[in-house]
Amino acid sequence: MDTTQRTEQQRSADRRRRELLEAADRVVLRDGPQASMNAIAAEAGITKPILYRHFGDKGGLYAALAKRHTDALLASLRAALDAPVDRRERVESTLDTYLAAIEARPQVYRFLMHPAEGSTGGDQGFDVGKHSAPLLRRMGEELAQVIEERVDLGPESQRLARVWGHGIVGMMHAAGDWWLGERPCSRADLVRSLADLLWGRLAAAGDRVGGPGF
Amino acid sequence: MDTTQRTEQQRSADRRRRELLEAADRVVLRDGPQASMNAIAAEAGITKPILYRHFGDKGGLYAALAKRHTDALLASLRAALDAPVDRRERVESTLDTYLAAIEARPQVYRFLMHPAEGSTGGDQGFDVGKHSAPLLRRMGEELAQVIEERVDLGPESQRLARVWGHGIVGMMHAAGDWWLGERPCSRADLVRSLADLLWGRLAAAGDRVGGPGF
DNA sequence: GACTCGGGTTACCGCTAGTAACATCGCACC
DNA sequence: GGTGCGATGTTACTAGCGGTAACCCGAGTC
Incomplete structure (x- = not known):
């Protein structure tokens, strides 16, 4: 039971993730690569922290995209x-x-x-030279x-x-x-x-x- | 007299500009392309607005560099x-x-x-696609x-x-x-x-x- | 001595990425 | 049936960025 439940949740999370990526895609296609996390979250109908829970940071989202x-x-x-x-x-x-x-x-x-x-504050995005x-x-x-x-x-x-x-x-x-x-x-x-x-x-x-x- | 005075000033300004560029160079070489205007100004021993007076915006400085x-x-x-x-x-x-x-x-x-x-606020840097x-x-x-x-x-x-x-x-x-x-x-x-x-x-x-x- | 004028500074704006803390819903478990 | 718990979501915040407005001061000029 535990496993099925887990997969159930994971499926839901994966679907969510895909939805978020598609929203991000739309925004990036519209605004170019400097699209802000706020804009992406708004396009997806949610708020920033959810994006960060799914992708870690902006670099993670962009990498997935x-x-x-x-x-x-x-x-x-x-x-x-x-x-x-x-x-x-x-x-x-x-x-x-x-x-x-x-x-x-x-x-x-x-x-x-x-x-x-870009990234300004903190800047722990992905390394410039390597990625x-x-x-x-x-x-x-x-x-x-x-x-x-x-x-x-x-x-x-x-x-x-x-x-x-x-x-x-x-x-x-x-x-x-x-x-x-x-x-x-x-x-x-x-x-x-x-x-x-x-x-x-x-x-x-x-x-x-x-x-x-x- | 007016002209000589003018060239005098222009020379001074040009020398200044070169000094600033060299400072910027040092910082960019040390911190990579995401070096901040603050850091560059500090390296040059001055403050931000002077940089902006000389180069317009970050794009201008980077273009000159x-x-x-x-x-x-x-x-x-x-x-x-x-x-x-x-x-x-x-x-x-x-x-x-x-x-x-x-x-x-x-x-x-x-x-x-x-x-x-990068650039976050305002973002009127130079256009991504063209430059x-x-x-x-x-x-x-x-x-x-x-x-x-x-x-x-x-x-x-x-x-x-x-x-x-x-x-x-x-x-x-x-x-x-x-x-x-x-x-x-x-x-x-x-x-x-x-x-x-x-x-x-x-x-x-x-x-x-x-x-x-x- | 008043007056401009170029080089300089402080203090601020609006924006960003990223986070902490709080709210809420569904659901297994006793 | 209440109860804890985990996922989902929000508000409100921090720190730092690019960029600017406002002031400030010393040197030259009449």
């Missing part, structure tokens, strides 16, 4: 990464999946990338693993795969961030250009003639 | 980028310059990349310009150069960030691995045999 979105994005990326097509096509479709996601929900994306974990962008790290590790599984890189394969994983993710992220702000071209163009870069087109291109000097 | 470091870093990168050697060597030395800089002064680097412009990482943007544009000047990319050269500029900078940044945290290999190894990636080694590598499934 970020985890949901990160998991979702990673799942769709994994699908693109696992498709049984040739490598170039896989790379392009993964890039496109990521870009489509940030294009569809830029607010979510900004929240994940720039948590802006600043967990999404990038997770994507990098994930990609590293796929690369190492799938590509034959010789003796130093593990190190190379990890460097490349993080490097490619960073490339995708920075280019996406810039593209989202300026929209200088279509998504397909961007995908193709980035894939070209990874395919060594920079190295293969010739020097420009008639350039400045020399 | 960031500009100094950004300019310095960009100058050394430009030197590496302009060296009259072959492309691969130039790419490697630019990567190495950047990595050496963030390795030598990780606190500065963290400040530049993760401004964490979140000006260093990355500036580096991306700079690199794009160099690429377009130096490399022959055919008809779409301008677009390609910009995409690649931001992409490569992002790759460098993310890989550097990860490397700085985990130190999984030497700087030279990292530089070589990244250059290999840009040189198309990922595309050239064969599929792994005996991998999972298939």
